[in-house]
Amino acid sequence: MRVGAFEEAAAAYAAALQGALPPEAAGEAWVGWGRALLAAEQPAEAARVLAQAPVEELPPEWARGVWTLRGDAWRAAGDPAGAAEAYGHALGMGSPLTVELRMRRALALQEAGRLEAAAAELRAALPAARDPSQEAALRERLAETLEALQAYPAALEQYEAILAFARNRAYRAYIEWRAAQMLLTAGQTPEGYARLQRLIREAPDTLAAYNALVRLVEAGIPVPDDLRGRIDAAAGQCLPAVQAFERWIAAHPDHGDIHYEAALCYRDLGNLQAAHAHLDALIRDHPEASRWAEGWLEKGRLWIRSGAVESAVALWRQFLARFPTHPFTPRLLYEAARLLERNGAEEAAEGFYRLLAERFPADPRAPEARHRQGVLAYGRGDLDAAAAAWEALRSRYPEAPEALAARFWLGKVALARGDRARAEAEWQAVVAQASGRFLGERARMLLQGEDLTDLPETLELPDPEAGRAEAEEWLRARLGITGTLPLSPSVGLTDPLWQAGAEAWRVGWVEEARGLWTALGQRVEDPLALYALALAFREQGAEALAVQAAARLLARLRVDPREAPPFLARLAYPVPYPDRVLEEAQRRHLPPLLLYAVMRQESLFDPYAVSSARARGLMQIIPPTAQAIAEALGQPYRESWLHRPAVSIAFGAYYLAQQRDRFGGNLWVALAAYNGGPGNAARWWATARGDPDLFYERITLEETRRYLERVVEHLAVYRALYAGRAK
Numbered sequence: 001m002r003v004g005a006f007e008e009a010a011a012a013y014a015a016a017l018q019g020a021l022p023p024e025a026a027g028e029a030w031v032g033w034g035r036a037l038l039a040a041e042q043p044a045e046a047a048r049v050l051a052q053a054p055v056e057e058l059p060p061e062w063a064r065g066v067w068t069l070r071g072d073a074w075r076a077a078g079d080p081a082g083a084a085e086a087y088g089h090a091l092g093m094g095s096p097l098t099v100e101l102r103m104r105r106a107l108a109l110q111e112a113g114r115l116e117a118a119a120a121e122l123r124a125a126l127p128a129a130r131d132p133s134q135e136a137a138l139r140e141r142l143a144e145t146l147e148a149l150q151a152y153p154a155a156l157e158q159y160e161a162i163l164a165f166a167r168n169r170a171y172r173a174y175i176e177w178r179a180a181q182m183l184l185t186a187g188q189t190p191e192g193y194a195r196l197q198r199l200i201r202e203a204p205d206t207l208a209a210y211n212a213l214v215r216l217v218e219a220g221i222p223v224p225d226d227l228r229g230r231i232d233a234a235a236g237q238c239l240p241a242v243q244a245f246e247r248w249i250a251a252h253p254d255h256g257d258i259h260y261e262a263a264l265c266y267r268d269l270g271n272l273q274a275a276h277a278h279l280d281a282l283i284r285d286h287p288e289a290s291r292w293a294e295g296w297l298e299k300g301r302l303w304i305r306s307g308a309v310e311s312a313v314a315l316w317r318q319f320l321a322r323f324p325t326h327p328f329t330p331r332l333l334y335e336a337a338r339l340l341e342r343n344g345a346e347e348a349a350e351g352f353y354r355l356l357a358e359r360f361p362a363d364p365r366a367p368e369a370r371h372r373q374g375v376l377a378y379g380r381g382d383l384d385a386a387a388a389a390w391e392a393l394r395s396r397y398p399e400a401p402e403a404l405a406a407r408f409w410l411g412k413v414a415l416a417r418g419d420r421a422r423a424e425a426e427w428q429a430v431v432a433q434a435s436g437r438f439l440g441e442r443a444r445m446l447l448q449g450e451d452l453t454d455l456p457e458t459l460e461l462p463d464p465e466a467g468r469a470e471a472e473e474w475l476r477a478r479l480g481i482t483g484t485l486p487l488s489p490s491v492g493l494t495d496p497l498w499q500a501g502a503e504a505w506r507v508g509w510v511e512e513a514r515g516l517w518t519a520l521g522q523r524v525e526d527p528l529a530l531y532a533l534a535l536a537f538r539e540q541g542a543e544a545l546a547v548q549a550a551a552r553l554l555a556r557l558r559v560d561p562r563e564a565p566p567f568l569a570r571l572a573y574p575v576p577y578p579d580r581v582l583e584e585a586q587r588r589h590l591p592p593l594l595l596y597a598v599m600r601q602e603s604l605f606d607p608y609a610v611s612s613a614r615a616r617g618l619m620q621i622i623p624p625t626a627q628a629i630a631e632a633l634g635q636p637y638r639e640s641w642l643h644r645p646a647v648s649i650a651f652g653a654y655y656l657a658q659q660r661d662r663f664g665g666n667l668w669v670a671l672a673a674y675n676g677g678p679g680n681a682a683r684w685w686a687t688a689r690g691d692p693d694l695f696y697e698r699i700t701l702e703e704t705r706r707y708l709e710r711v712v713e714h715l716a717v718y719r720a721l722y723a724g725r726a727k
Contacts, residue, residue: 099128099134118145119146260289263278431447461722475531551572561717590653696708
C-alpha cells in the first residue's frame, strides 16, 4: 500500500480477513481494504466490500473508520443519501473529525437535494471550527446553500461574517464578488452594483475585480477608462485594456503613467511599434510621471526583445549621461546589466555592472554587480579582470554573501594560473566558512577531485532504530535533562489536533491529516516535543511531516545534520522506499543517493505533493511529461497514478537519466534540465565552457539555481549518512 500498489494491497487485506483475526487487526484490515479500493479508483467495489464489515464487532476507532469510508465510497459511487447516512453514523460514534465529517455530510446532503439539512449540518459545524480558514470554508459553503434556498439575507450574513475577519486581499475581493452576485440575484440591484463598484476601486488587480468590471459594463454602468484599463491589464485582457487606455489618454492631459501601462499591454499583444510610441510620449512629454524613469528601462527592454541590443545600450547610456544621479539610476544599471547578460551582450553587461559598483558602492546591489563582473570576465578568459573584480568585492564587502563566492572563484583563478597551493588555500577557507552549504560542498569536491559522477552506487541502510539510545543521551546532555527516565515519545500526542489528524490518516484523508498535523507542528517549539513529533510522524508513515519536525529540531539545536547523532540526522534525511529506489537507480545507472537528494528537494517525500505548475508526486512530474514517459516505456498511465510512489520513482529516474544522456553524462546539466527544462539547460551549458561552476553562474532562473544548491547540500548529508560502495 505504501508504494502505491493499491490493487495488491486490497487483495492482501481480503486474504487476511479470510482467517480469524483479533478485533483490532480485523478493524485495520477492513479499513485498509476499503482505503485500498478507493485509492485504486474502485468506489463501487469499496462500497460493496465495506457494506459487509461487521462494524458492531470492531473497536470504536475502526468502526468509525469503516463508516467514514462507506460514506466516501457511496458518495463516489453516486449514492449521496447513503453517504450522508454513513457519515452520520461516524459522527454519532464520537469521531474527532467533527467539522470535517459535517462538511462532507453537508456536501452529500446537497447532492441528495436536502438543502435545509445541509445548511443545518454546516451551522452545527461552525462552533467547532479550528481556525479562521476552516471557519471561512464553512461559511462559504453555508452561504452557497442558503442562496440555493433563496434565503438571501441569511446568506449575506455569512459573507459579512467572513469579511469581518478575512485579511487576504484577493480572498476578500472574491467574497465581495460573491456577495454582490447574490444581491443581484436577489433583485437588490443598487446594493449589488454598489458593492461591485467598491470592489473594483479597492482591489483592481484581482480576478474578482475583472469579473465585477464585466458585470458593470454589461449593465451599462460607467467605469473610468484608466481604472477599466488597469483591471483588464491585470487580468491579461490586453486588447480591451489598450482601448480603454487610448480613450483615457485622448480625454485627459494628465496621463503620463497611462502611457507606461499602455506600452506594457501593447508589448504583450506583440505590437512593439505602438509600445515604443507610448514610451516615447512618456519620456518626451511627462517627466513628472511616477513611471517616467521606468519608461527608459522598458524601452530598452523592447529594443532587446526585437534584437536591437545596440539601440538598448545607446538609450540607457543616454539616460546615464543625462541623469547620472537620478534615484532610479542604480536600478537601471543593475536591471539593464542583467538583461544584457541574459541576451548575450556580455561586454556591455560587464560595463554596466562595473558602473554600478563604482558609482554607487553603497547600493545593496553593488556586491552582486562586482561578482557578476568577475563571472563575465572569467567567462571570456580574462583572468586578470576577473581577479580584480573579486578582490575588490572581497575587500569592499567582506561580510556580504557574495564575498564567499569571490573567495571560491579566486581559487579557480589561481588554479587556472597554475597556482594549486593558492587555489587549495582559498577553497579550504570556503569549506571552513560554508561547510554543508553549496559553495562549501563545491569547494570540498574541487579539493578532493570529485564530481557528481563519483557518487557511490549502493546504500548502507542501517536499522531504523540504530543509534537511538545514543541520540537520546546526546539530546539529554544538549537540553540539560537529568535523570535516567526515557525521553517521552508522547509529548503533544494527546493534543486534539494530533488525535484528529490520526483519525484522518487512518481513513486516508491525507489532505485533512496533513493540515491538522501541520497546524500542530507549527505550535510546537520545544525541541523535545519536536523530537516526539518526528518519531510519531515516522511511525504513521507521514515522511514529509517527520522530516519537517526533525529538520526544525536540528535547526533549534543549531547543529549541522552531518554533526548530529546519525539517528537524529536520519529522521531529517530518511531513505523511504529503498527497494524501489535501488531498483530504479540500478536500472537507470543513477546514484541512489542522488535520487534521494532530488526526491527530498522535490516533494519532501510527500507522495501527494502538487506544485503550482501541476507537478505531482514524489519526483514532481508534470502530467504531459508523465504521458510521454509512459508512452516511451510502453506502460498504461493515469494522471492520478503520479501519486503512487512506485510510479513516481520510476518516471522520475527515467526522466533524470534521459536528461543525463541528453547532455553526455553530465549530471550538473541534467539536474538543471530536470527543474528548469532541457532547452534552458542547453542554452546555459553552451556558454559555460565545460565548467560546472560557470554553468551554475549562467543559470538565469532563480528557482533552478536554488534547486541545484539544495540538491547538492542534501547530497552531502545523504553521503555522510548512507554512502555505500563507490564506483
